[in-house]
Amino acid sequence: MSPHQTFMRIPLQVGSELRIRSTGEVTVSNPTVEGAPAQDAADAIVDYRFDSSTGEHVLRLVQPVAAHQRRRI
Numbered sequence: 494m495s496p497h498q499t500f501m502r503i504p505l506q507v508g509s510e511l512r513i514r515s516t517g518e519v520t521v522s523n524p525t526v527e528g529a530p531a532q533d534a535a536d537a538i539v540d541y542r543f544d545s546s547t548g549e550h551v552l553r554l555v556q557p558v559a560a561h562q563r564r565r566i
Contacts, residue, residue: 500541502555505538539555540553
């Protein structure tokens, strides 16, 4: 199986906590995402996989915050 097929898609928003244990267990706290479709409320989406043979945790940014508003100072 290709490593790209083993990724877990994780929606995140500003202020989220992403916790990854040494075993690869993932816990995410996304307070606002719980009340809306995760993909719609997310500020970023990452793919995650754990390679148990090497002990590596791999994170890949799939979708960053799309609408940055710039302020003039």
